[in-house]
Amino acid sequence: MAKETYMMASEFVLNKSRSSELIIPNTKLETDVVAQSIKIESGRQLADIKISSKNLNVYYGDNHVLKNINMSIASNSITAFIGPSGCGKSTYLRVFNRMNDLIDSFNMNGKVEVDGFDIYDKSVETDELRKKIGMVFQKPNPFPKSIYENVAYGLKIQGIKKKSVLDDAVEKSLKQAALWEEVKSDLKKSALALSGGQQQRLCIARTLAVEPSVILMDEPTSALDPIASAKIEDLMTELKDQYTIIVVTHNMQQASRVSDYTAFFYMGDLIEFSDTKSMFLNPKKERTQNYITGRFG
Amino acid sequence: MSSQVIEILQEKRLRSQKSDNPFVARSHYARLNKFRDNSFKIVGIISTLFGLAVLGYFLIDIFIDGVSRINWDFLTSLPSRKAEKAGILPAWTGSAWILGLTTLIALPLGVAAGIYFEEYAKKNRFNHLLEVNIANLAGVPSIIYGILGLEVFVRIMGFGETLLSGAFTLALLILPIIIVATREAIKAVPNTLREASYGLGASKWQTIKWQVLPAASGGILTGTILALSRAVGETAPLIVIGALAYVPFVPSSPMDSFTVLPMQIFNWTSRPQAAFLVNAAAAIIILLVITFILNGIAIYLRNKWQKKLI
Numbered sequence: 001m002a003k004e005t006y007m008m009a010s011e012f013v014l015n016k017s018r019s020s021e022l023i024i025p026n027t028k029l030e031t032d033v034v035a036q037s038i039k040i041e042s043g044r045q046l047a048d049i050k051i052s053s054k055n056l057n058v059y060y061g062d063n064h065v066l067k068n069i070n071m072s073i074a075s076n077s078i079t080a081f082i083g084p085s086g087c088g089k090s091t092y093l094r095v096f097n098r099m100n101d102l103i104d105s106f107n108m109n110g111k112v113e114v115d116g117f118d119i120y121d122k123s124v125e126t127d128e129l130r131k132k133i134g135m136v137f138q139k140p141n142p143f144p145k146s147i148y149e150n151v152a153y154g155l156k157i158q159g160i161k162k163k164s165v166l167d168d169a170v171e172k173s174l175k176q177a178a179l180w181e182e183v184k185s186d187l188k189k190s191a192l193a194l195s196g197g198q199q200q201r202l203c204i205a206r207t208l209a210v211e212p213s214v215i216l217m218d219e220p221t222s223a224l225d226p227i228a229s230a231k232i233e234d235l236m237t238e239l240k241d242q243y244t245i246i247v248v249t250h251n252m253q254q255a256s257r258v259s260d261y262t263a264f265f266y267m268g269d270l271i272e273f274s275d276t277k278s279m280f281l282n283p284k285k286e287r288t289q290n291y292i293t294g295r296f297g
Numbered sequence: 298m299s300s301q302v303i304e305i306l307q308e309k310r311l312r313s314q315k316s317d318n319p320f321v322a323r324s325h326y327a328r329l330n331k332f333r334d335n336s337f338k339i340v341g342i343i344s345t346l347f348g349l350a351v352l353g354y355f356l357i358d359i360f361i362d363g364v365s366r367i368n369w370d371f372l373t374s375l376p377s378r379k380a381e382k383a384g385i386l387p388a389w390t391g392s393a394w395i396l397g398l399t400t401l402i403a404l405p406l407g408v409a410a411g412i413y414f415e416e417y418a419k420k421n422r423f424n425h426l427l428e429v430n431i432a433n434l435a436g437v438p439s440i441i442y443g444i445l446g447l448e449v450f451v452r453i454m455g456f457g458e459t460l461l462s463g464a465f466t467l468a469l470l471i472l473p474i475i476i477v478a479t480r481e482a483i484k485a486v487p488n489t490l491r492e493a494s495y496g497l498g499a500s501k502w503q504t505i506k507w508q509v510l511p512a513a514s515g516g517i518l519t520g521t522i523l524a525l526s527r528a529v530g531e532t533a534p535l536i537v538i539g540a541l542a543y544v545p546f547v548p549s550s551p552m553d554s555f556t557v558l559p560m561q562i563f564n565w566t567s568r569p570q571a572a573f574l575v576n577a578a579a580a581i582i583i584l585l586v587i588t589f590i591l592n593g594i595a596i597y598l599r600n601k602w603q604k605k606l607i
């Protein structure tokens with residue numbers, strides 16, 4: 001299989017000064033397709049790279065879960081990860097905030113960079129990394145505390161105690177997460193008393209309060225009804241001006257609606273990665289075609 | 298009773314044979330199964346009643362003997378050679394001291410060890426060995442702890458035959474229970490909570506302190522209180538470390554010598570005079586009330602905690 005080709009296709013052409021040295025400019029045919037779709041900023045057909053992985057391999061014990069993944073993720077965009085269950089989407093997502101470090105059998109090699117910095121360098125503190133790379137989980141998981149405490153938690157653990165600072169941050173984050181109007185009258189209410197959709201927006205607000213630059217979302221709407229899901233999708237579109245968002249989803253409509261780029265994984269391989277439009281209208285690989293049309297997976 | 302059962306079963310069979318309802322058990326095998334079901338239910342009820350009946354008989358007997366002896370004087374008097382004048386003040390204050398000190402010693406140690414096993418310990422052979430041994434410790438007879446306490450706390454550490462030695466000894470005794478309860482409570486904390494905390498940049502200790510422990514606290518407290526209700530009834534290890542049978546004063550510091558309620562009860566039951574037996578019965582009622590209150594708190598906390606987690 002022409003593995004090389006699609007690996008190359010997944011590299012964006014870019015010229016962010018700090019990260020420029022990690023980009024391999026592509027001359028292959030596929031590059032054009034990718035490059036075309038990248039937002040045209042100030043007249044250049046180029047996008048900034050936020051995150052990149054090079055020759056990334058991940059293992060859980062003997063289980064080789066991600067196989068030589070090379071990929072660059074554009075900043076201020078939404079990138080969707082799709083693929084059948086167990087193909088490694090969540091694992092890949094959790095590589096970016098080193099959440100997998102909590103699993104004993106986890107093992108990896110290769111390079112992962114955020115803003116050009118190696119996040120698996122020995123000097124990196126996972127706590128600091130996770131403040132910059134926020135995460136929203138599949139099932140809304142608010143803390144069993146008040147709405148206010150949920151949002152303030154990320155700041156309190158950084159030692160911020162001043163009430164006025166916390167109050168402002170809570171209000172701002174809840175507004176950003178489009179939840180403020182619904183909860184402002186009673187911030188002391190237990191977060192567990194909110195509906196599932198509200199809880200998920202609270203989890204997003206909680207993440208925003210820490211002011212990350214990247215938000216990882218692992219199937220953020222899979223536990224929600226269509227209306228609550230639509231709200232989250234709108235929110236994602238609004239947030240992408242300020243944040244780089246990566247979202248794992250099993251919902252093809254969702255991927256095509258909200259994302260700018262889509263990556264298709266299959267059994268630990270990155271099969272295809274391009275802008276969402278060409279991925280869905282004109283997939284290069286038959287596997288991708290079959291998956292997005294629902295013929296397998 | 299059994300003849301009644303047979304009658305009921307026979308009647309049921311007759312009824313099922315006459316009925317045309319297609320869903321009644323007709324085959325021999327189906328009826329045999331039904332019979333087994335019913336007979337096991339009866340065996341179960343009898344087994345349950347057996348324990349309860351014996352306990353009930355004992356409670357009623359004690360109650361009849363002792364309840365009239367309980368009054369304010371009984372609670373506030375020192376022991377005496379005259380049964381009518383004797384009270385349990387040193388005994389119940391001693392028990393209260395022991396409970397308090399034991400909690401102060403055992404709770405932090407047990408919780409810290411539980412946290413270590415669940416959150417920090419790598420799954421290696423050494424830790425596995427530790428775990429198995431702690432489980433075994435819970436089964437060591439309490440008198441062995443008494444001998445250990447006598448050697449380590451009374452003699453080597455030089456605490457003497459004091460409340461402090463007693464509390465340390467009982468703390469060791471209930472430590473395994475608290476460790477196991479802490480571990481179970483921490484295990485029951487959903488991982489999603491930890492991930493949420495780590496995901497926001499919390500350190501391990503922050504996650505434990507602000508999320509794991511608060512969520513586990515109900516379970517930890519429940520386990521601790523149940524362990525304490527065991528400790529409050531322990532006699533053997535305290536006899537070994539030198540608790541006194543006759544204490545004519547109220548202990549005022551951890552370095553005082555002491556007695557506890559079960560010691561006082563034991564002492565009175567070994568006297569020949571009937572009046573002392575009445576005193577013993579009255580003291581037993583007090584001890585039981587303390588135990589029931591402790592258990593009641595534990596059950597209350599457990600229910601509250603379960604509701605919170607769901």
Ligand SMILES: Nc1ncnc2c1ncn2[C@@H]1O[C@H](COP(=O)(O)OP(=O)(O)OP(=O)(O)O)[C@@H](O)[C@H]1O
Pocket residue numbers: 060063065083084085086087088089090091092103105
């Ligand atoms: N904690 C773990 N320990 C061991 N193996 C794991 C662990 N988590 C995931 N795996 C394995 O890694 C592989 C990839 O799992 P992953 O959760 O990344 O898949 P996924 O694409 O997110 O699937 P889904 O769509 O079902 O969420 C699977 O084979 C899974 O069994």
Ligand SMILES: [Mg+2]
Pocket residue numbers: 089090091218248
């Ligand atoms: Mg997943």
